[in-house]
Amino acid sequence: MTKPNVLVARATFPDVLERLQQQFEVESNQDDTIFSTEELHRRMQGKDAVIMTSSERLSAEVIAANTHLKAICNVAVGYNNIDVAAASNAGIMVTNTPDVLNETTADYAWTLLMANARRVSESEHFLRAGKWTNWRFDQFLGADVHGATLGILGMGRIGQAVARRSMGFDMQVIYHNRSRLAPELEARANNARYVGKEELLRSADHLVLVLPYSAETHHVIGAAELALMKPTATLVNIARGGIVDDVALIAALREKRIASAGLDVFENEPALHPDFLTLPNVVLTPHIGSGSEKTRRAMADCASANLVAALSGERPPNLINPQVLK
Numbered sequence: 147m148t149k150p151n152v153l154v155a156r157a158t159f160p161d162v163l164e165r166l167q168q169q170f171e172v173e174s175n176q177d178d179t180i181f182s183t184e185e186l187h188r189r190m191q192g193k194d195a196v197i198m199t200s201s202e203r204l205s206a207e208v209i210a211a212n213t214h215l216k217a218i219c220n221v222a223v224g225y226n227n228i229d230v231a232a233a234s235n236a237g238i239m240v241t242n243t244p245d246v247l248n249e250t251t252a253d254y255a256w257t258l259l260m261a262n263a264r265r266v267s268e269s270e271h272f273l274r275a276g277k278w279t280n281w282r283f284d285q286f287l288g289a290d291v292h293g294a295t296l297g298i299l300g301m302g303r304i305g306q307a308v309a310r311r312s313m314g315f316d317m318q319v320i321y322h323n324r325s326r327l328a329p330e331l332e333a334r335a336n337n338a339r340y341v342g343k344e345e346l347l348r349s350a351d352h353l354v355l356v357l358p359y360s361a362e363t364h365h366v367i368g369a370a371e372l373a374l375m376k377p378t379a380t381l382v383n384i385a386r387g388g389i390v391d392d393v394a395l396i397a398a399l400r401e402k403r404i405a406s407a408g409l410d411v412f413e414n415e416p417a418l419h420p421d422f423l424t425l426p427n428v429v430l431t432p433h434i435g436s437g438s439e440k441t442r443r444a445m446a447d448c449a450s451a452n453l454v455a456a457l458s459g460e461r462p463p464n465l466i467n468p469q470v471l472k
């Protein structure tokens with residue numbers, strides 16, 4: 147029997163690839179070349195399934211031209227890079243990698259939150275530039291984390307994991323979400339209190355964004371929302387570029403209308419608005435929220451398991467569009 151054909155569109159762990167090669171005819175990309183849309187389209191010809199990451203975009207046009215695919219397996223929890231409606235219309239399964247990255251990504255929200263609050267990047271740049279000549283009582287004074295109010299916009303699994311970590315800091319947690327959590331989940335999330343979006347913005351000392359990106363969440367944080375925040379507040383975005391209006395955020399940071407921002411994701415990444423680089427009060431990282439060795443492996447394994455199931459006629463564990471099975 148001929149083996150199914152699989153495209154692994156980005157570099158991955160060699161042992162993960164080897165296991166796939168035992169079952170499938172695999173075209174890999176261990177050089178990690180970034181394929182243009184045309185190139186990706188070309189390489190999908192004759193493939194039964196593709197493993198890809200959130201950096202590759204699969205538009206309705208590309209999907210319509212590749213209806214022979216059985217499965218698109220994203221190595222990410224977010225899947226706004228894929229036109230899922232178009233895939234569903236074409237009967238193509240789409241899978242993601244939820245849960246395995248919740249705790250690592252929540253850790254990272256805290257990394258950025260604390261770096262922001264205590265001005266870690268800014269003061270390290272000062273030190274590296276050889277500017278530290280004296281200890282001063284008022285040098286790089288930041289905001290306290292302990293005892294502060296933590297605001298979370300988007301209270302899914304990662305948001306709840308962020309909230310749980312605040313217990314040790316004796317924080318009050320407020321959150322806004324499409325729907326209110328069940329009381330037992332609120333209790334586990336450090337007794338998180340559901341509030342309207344406006345109250346969240348006005349009351350949070352540290353605001354963390356953990357929303358999935360969609361047309362509805364585009365620029366959910368723009369100039370009007372930033373204007374409601376405290377001038378001492380910090381903002382963390384570990385979710386997706388496009389949730390925040392980057393131009394509005396740059397203006398707010400420049401004019402100190404909020405204290406600082408920690409950003410792991412950007413509109414148009416990996417290109418980022420050049421003005422970010424001119425601001426001292428921002429911590430910038432290259433979309434590494436899920437980036438621990440253990441979790442990236444778990445994500446690669448999860449995507450592989452989804453692909454194996456899809457090509458074996460089983461229901462993939464993380465199928466986003468189950469309607470295609472009907």
Ligand code: GLV
Nearest residue numbers: 200221222223224
């Ligand atoms: C990363 O951004 C993911 O969606 O997993």
